[in-house]
Amino acid sequence: MSRSKSQGQYEVPPSHMITSVFMEYPMGLFMGKFMRELKENARLVGMVCRQCGHTMFPPQALCSVCYGENFQDPQWVEVGPEATVAGLMEIKMPWLNPWTLTLRASQYPVGILMVDAPGRSPGVIWHFIAETDVSKLRVGMRVKAVFKPREEREGLMEDILYWAPVGE
Amino acid sequence: MANRVAIVSIAQVNYKEKLAYAPEELAYEAIKPVLEETGLGFGPAYEKGGIDASLQCHEHSRIMRPFSGCQLLEAVGANLRPDEKVDQDGALGVYEAVWQIASGDFETVLVVSECHDSVNRHAGNAIENLVFDPFYHRPLGLDNCNTAALQATRYMHQYGVTREQCAKVAAKNLKNAKSNPLALVSGDFTVEDILASGFVAYPITKMETRPFADGACAMLLANEERAKKLTRKAVWIKGLANCCDGYFIGDRDLAESKALVVAAKKAYQMAGITDVRKEMDLAEVTDEFSYQELMEYEGLGFCQKGGGGKLLDSEETRLSGRLPVNPSGGALSGCAHTNIGMARIFEVVLQLRGEAGDRQVEGAKIGLAHLAAGPCGQLQQVMILGTEP
């Protein structure tokens, strides 16, 4: 048996794991309705909590704020299509598209939007704003959702092309 | 135990595929009956009287979503409230909740375990392969099933256990499952049916493995004072312990589970059990693969080392036997991955409450719930529950 003492790191290639694995996430009953309405009617639906009036956008069976049940006779409401910009992000780096795992970049900035809703709180969403010149944008401005045509919609957030500034 | 803790309410949904439901929707189906039974709600954080804290059990690697605790937050009433997430089986969640309560920090803790196995139905064995070493084991395609098969072969060789004896475990449990409305698979199967169901990895056949399922389980635990106010059917935690074995399966003597022996000894000591064969009324053990149940008889001290097959043949562990094991039908009748151990606790609690219907073990006063997790049962947990503290 030959014996030797260890000396530092040896050069070997990294262990390279390649697997093509797909996961199937259940969207659920309430998110399911949101996705169907988006796909079929280009409508944004949310719910207003029956217990505390909090706007649930996306719709949820249980309220985030008061934990109240909202599945018996849920209070469906249409949210948007207009919204107020609450914050802006100019994304300067490319990011990964989770559907394809390829890089993508956007010419549009991302806004955090307070979407008009009948509850006591607005619906919150982040999405593209259709204005490449950021200097023309400001917090508090009004925008409106522009949807893809019916045949291109899949019930995903990408069905909204962007939010276009509304003339004042 | 010095600081007594009890399980005061339990609920579980069945194991059918539930791709229509989001994780939080599925979880709440189990949580709602617990809220109704106890009449408790989610009050302001760190104020006593309601449910003090929640504890989620959800293995994020099974859904490929980090901080997967986010999903159940609404269902467990966690917004701006104390909440913890154990990334292991629900049985470890119960273990954690017991100590949370015994520490005096909380009086009541809601433990919820949720898992959609159907989420990774396109992923094959890829999720299980991720548990193994990225340099030595993953490149060989190891998964839970083929490593279990390595253990099964070794165990059978060492002690002369036969394939028929392993298949008989599945036959027994699937028969018990007939009276369990939650079970996914059940029926009267012969040893021949089970052996003929096709190899997954020799010597394990398809019917000797756990059918994948979607499920959720909820339990409310409370300290002594609150438990006595909340229910007359409190089930007390008398002893609990877990123990982890080494990671490399090649290091271990796969024919026995050292970790289980350690965990069982500690749990029995806490519960004051001196002769488990005489004192235990029933046991629910992890039977993700049929051979495991036989090995666990030995590790838990129900029989001598190597005597698992004989104990099974003696019919002592069938439903009408002296020490019924897996009256629920076990994981072999279908169970979601993260619920394997918690479903065992669930069944023991149900039995001790006398609510197990046609499969009720008469006069059950003390029961054992066991979990084996990880490659070849690397992590073992034993919990002793009783109708008296």
Added chain:
Amino acid sequence: MTKASIYPSELESAQPITVKQPALFTNVQYTVGATDSRFFAELRDRGKIMGTRCETCDLVYVPPRMNCKECFSELNEWVEVEEKGLLVTYTIVHEPGIRQPMEPPYVLGIIRLDGADTGLVHCLGEVDPDHVRIGMRVQAVLKEEREGNINDIRYFKPI
């Protein structure tokens, strides 16, 4: 316990919606650390299988470990073990799965190499699965062109 669902039937009767996304870690590289890199370098460059030895416990670990799990002492004594060994246990894998080194059905085993106290997981080749027995002697078959990973051992064959 199996009550009717708590959710509105309007929602439950709709077609369930799921989304299918690729798992993120589908192409990932792991840096081989100090201990493992030596094992793979020796295997690649010299065709030798090495382990680390714990002097306190008198145990030889193959694959090599940086610490003894029994006494937790750091291990830096390297020993070469034989390419031959004993089959400790085996299985015949029937289900197809990812990263399988051969087409199923194939034999996967744990081999305790002569000079080692632990078993190495690998597959078996040049053997009829029905003739595999626990306790049989096997020998490593190495690849000609080695890259420095566990698949540099093609498989173990019966002696």
Added chain:
Amino acid sequence: MKRKVAIVGFGQTEMVARSPKTKMELANQAVRRAMDDAQITIKDVDEVVIADIEFFHGSGESEMQLADCVGHYMKPVMKIETGGTVSGSACISAVHHIAAGACDVSLVSATGVFPAPPPDVIPRGAFLQASLSAGMHPVWEKWCSVGAIGLFALMANAYVRLSGCTEETVAKCRAKAARNATRNPYAHLRGIMTVEDVLKSPMLMAPLRHLHMCPITEGSAALIFASEERAEKITKNPVWVKDVVSLHGAQYWGALHEMFAPKERVALPSLVKACDILYKRNGITNPAKELDVVEIYEPCTWAELVFMENMRLCEPNEAWKLADRGATEIDGELPINPSGGVTCTNPGMPSTMLRFGEVALQIRGDAGEHQVPREVRLGLATGFGGTGWTPLMLLSKYK
């Protein structure tokens, strides 16, 4: 709590951008250092709590993988996975175990190692950003991947708007962190940094510049907790856990609108509430006076200011003035993040534990060059993660 609990050992590895070590090797090194610090061996450790999000390692069930090298072989183990809070949650779990009498000595281990695809397939930065976003809802929030940087850019914007804080003051604050990190041998981004350096660094998302955001760090940390009786046998300087509080949040980031779209003051709701509870339970009426040192989990420079206000260490919208006059410096009246904080070192999983451990070092007087130059009796450490979650640990020199 039914029993008193103390920190008796703390260990960490050198923190670097990419470690040549494996996760197991790093974890082992940190555990050894923690045991050396406590002068105990693995035989003295009763149980292990693993804090991990092994998704970021592309693995599963990491409590199995770490058994041999962290040392829970033949011992009980618990694995906690929350978010950036994870090692904080795990420490709280260990405290509960000891207080309940489940064990006397508990070791908490957390390791951050981030393997990625070959760079020509996906650049590492984009990949790691995507791993963080993978924690979001697969349809609702994951698709546009603005993640932590987006959230904190919005928060910074709101803070600037409401408080009138200048870019120079924030840069000054970042320079303070760099100065402190330079004195901390384990910190990742070490080296003196001027206000100009900060202001010149590339803009990620206005007003957030590259140097304002925490780096991606690889490294490991371990903390050892012990019961009163054991702690006093193990060390002359146990650091006592006075209290722990942990609050979680809602599923969607939308619930954090007080943080990124506030009307009067920027607030992380879980932190505000957790501090209120902790102060009330411990009779703390003037935290700025009573706390000798604070370690805040600040994923970006602005977060340090906002969280100071949320912790009631100063009036709303005033923190930047404190920072501007040097009050939060290591020798200031209220030292904040003498370790250099998260903007200088962020290994993810161990980050919250580093805050806890650093406060313990300060209380013991063992922080070396970054020791606060006065008697440190009481210190508070925070964590941040998930969808705006907070774990807190209040540590004290006296029982």
